[in-house]
Amino acid sequence: MNLQQYKDIFLNGLWKQNAGIVQLLGLCPLLAVSSTVVNGVSLGLATTLVMTLSSGSIAPIRSYVPNEIRIPVFILIIAVLVTVVQYLMNAYMYGLFVVLGIFIPLIVTNCIVLARVEAFASKNDALSSALDGFAMGLGLTAVLGVLGAMRELIGKGTLFSGIDLALGDSAKDLVLHVIPNYHGFLIAILPPGAFIGLGCIIAWKNWLSLRAAKKRKDVIAPAPIDGGCSPATH
Amino acid sequence: MKRIARSTLQTAVNLVFFAVIGTAILASTYFMTHDAIVKSEQAEKMKLITQIVPPTMFDNDIIHDTISIPADPLLNNDDTTLAYRARLKGEPSAVVLEAIAPDGYSGKIFLILAVHANGELAGVRVVTHKETPGLGDYIDIQKSPWIKNFDGKSRALYKDDDWKVKKDGGKFDYMAGATITPRAVVKAAHKALMYFDANRDKLFAENAAKTEETK
Numbered sequence: 001m002n003l004q005q006y007k008d009i010f011l012n013g014l015w016k017q018n019a020g021i022v023q024l025l026g027l028c029p030l031l032a033v034s035s036t037v038v039n040g041v042s043l044g045l046a047t048t049l050v051m052t053l054s055s056g057s058i059a060p061i062r063s064y065v066p067n068e069i070r071i072p073v074f075i076l077i078i079a080v081l082v083t084v085v086q087y088l089m090n091a092y093m094y095g096l097f098v099v100l101g102i103f104i105p106l107i108v109t110n111c112i113v114l115a116r117v118e119a120f121a122s123k124n125d126a127l128s129s130a131l132d133g134f135a136m137g138l139g140l141t142a143v144l145g146v147l148g149a150m151r152e153l154i155g156k157g158t159l160f161s162g163i164d165l166a167l168g169d170s171a172k173d174l175v176l177h178v179i180p181n182y183h184g185f186l187i188a189i190l191p192p193g194a195f196i197g198l199g200c201i202i203a204w205k206n207w208l209s210l211r212a213a214k215k216r217k218d219v220i221a222p223a224p225i226d227g228g229c230s231p232a233t234h
Numbered sequence: 235m236k237r238i239a240r241s242t243l244q245t246a247v248n249l250v251f252f253a254v255i256g257t258a259i260l261a262s263t264y265f266m267t268h269d270a271i272v273k274s275e276q277a278e279k280m281k282l283i284t285q286i287v288p289p290t291m292f293d294n295d296i297i298h299d300t301i302s303i304p305a306d307p308l309l310n311n312d313d314t315t316l317a318y319r320a321r322l323k324g325e326p327s328a329v330v331l332e333a334i335a336p337d338g339y340s341g342k343i344f345l346i347l348a349v350h351a352n353g354e355l356a357g358v359r360v361v362t363h364k365e366t367p368g369l370g371d372y373i374d375i376q377k378s379p380w381i382k383n384f385d386g387k388s389r390a391l392y393k394d395d396d397w398k399v400k401k402d403g404g405k406f407d408y409m410a411g412a413t414i415t416p417r418a419v420v421k422a423a424h425k426a427l428m429y430f431d432a433n434r435d436k437l438f439a440e441n442a443a444k445t446e447e448t449k
Contacts, residue, residue: 066244077252083263094275094278184368186367
C-alpha cells in the first residue's frame with residue numbers, strides 16, 4: 001500500500017463513495033437521529049468508531065474465517081463491538097446515551113458497517129481496512145452533521161442544542177440561537193424533513209459531480225482559446 | 235462423506251470459538267463499566283429528584299430510602315415501582331412517586347411526582363413522552379415552564395372537579411392547539427394525589443433495614 005492508495009481510501013469514504021449520499025446505506029440513523037447537529041454527529045462518531053474497529057479487527061482474521069460462515073462471524077464481531085461502545089457510552093456519556101437510546105444497538109443492523117467489512121475488510125490488510133472504515137464513518141458523520149444542522153436551523157432556529165449532553169453542563173453556552181424568537185418549523189424536525197433535506201444534499205452532490213465531469217471533458221477537448229473559462233457557468 | 239462431516243465440524247468449532255471470544259470481551263466490558271453505569275444512572279435520577287424536591291427538604295440518603303409499591307390503577311403503572319422518601323431530621327417531608335398518564339396524544343407519558351407530607355404537590359416532571367414536537371411537548375420543562383403549574387397544588391386547594399384544564403371547566407392552563415396532552419397530565423397528577431391520600435401512612439412507613447443503613 002502506498003500513500004496514493006491511502007489517499008484514495010479517504011477520498012472514497014468522504015466523498016466519491018460517501019455512505020450517506022452516494023451508496024445510500026445507513027439511512028435508518030440518518031433519517032431518525034439527524035434532528036440536531038449534536039445528535040447526528042454523536043451517532044456518526046459512534047458509528048465511525050464501530051466501523052474502524054470492526055474493519056480493522058476483521059481484516060487480520062479474515063483468513064481464519066471459513067467462507068460459509070463469514071457473515072455470522074462478521075455480525076458477531078460487529079455486535080460485540082457495538083455493545084462495548086454502548087456500555088462505554090452508558091457509563092461515561094449518560095445524557096447522550098439516553099438521547100441516542102435505541103439507535104446505538106441499531107448500529108449493528110446498519111448495513112454500511114457489514115457492507116464495508118464484506119466489500120473491503122475481507123479482502124484487504126488491517127491498516128487499510130481500518131482506514132476505510134474510519135473514512136466511511138467520517139463521511140457518514142459529515143452527512144449526518146450537515147443534515148442535522150439544516151434541520152435544526154430550519155426547525156428550531158438553533159445550532160448545537162443539547163451539546164451539554166455530550167460535553168457536560170459547562171458546554172451549555174455553546175448553543176447558538178441563530179434566529180432569536182423563532183417559532184419553529186415543525187416539518188424540518190419531523191421525519192419528512194430528513195427526507196427532504198437528504199434529497200437536497202444528494203442533488204447538490206450530483207450537481208457538483210456533474211459540473212466536475214463537464215469541466216474534465218472541457219479540458220480533454222480543448223475549448224476555444226477566447227472562451228476557455230466558459231463565462232456562462234451558473 | 236467423512237470429509238463433509240469433518241469440515242462441518244471444523245466450521246462449527248470455528249464459530250463456537252468466535253462466540254466464546256466475543257462473550258469474553260462482552261463480559262469483561264460489562265464488569266468494567268458496571269459501577270460507572272450504576273453511578274451515572276443514580277446521578278441522573280438524583281438530578282431529576284432534586285429538581286422537584288429541593289435539597290433543603292431532606293437530609294437522608296433518598297436514593298436508597300425507597301419502598302416498592304405494587305402496580306395501582308391510580309398510578310397506572312404496569313409494574314412495581316419504587317417510591318423515594320425524603321426525610322428531614324427523621325421526619326417524613328416528601329415522597330417521590332412514578333406515575334403514567336396513559337392517554338397522551340401519542341401514547342403514554344411517564345411522570346415523576348413529588349408530594350409533600352401534607353398532600354401538596356412539590357413538583358411534577360415528565361420523564362419521557364412522545365408528544366408532537368412543537369405542539370404537545372410544552373409539558374417538558376425544557377420547552378416551557380407549564381409543568382410548574384402543579385407546584386403547591388393539592389386536593390385541599392382545588393376541589394376534585396377543578397383538576398381539569400380550563401377548557402373542560404377546571405383550573406389548569408393549557409396552550410391552544412394541544413389540549414389532549416395537558417388533559418392527560420392533569421388527570422394523572424390528580425390520580426396520583428388520590429393515591430397518596432389513600433396510602434400516605436404506608437408510603438412513609440419506616441423500613442427497618444433501611445433505617446439502619448442511614449445511620
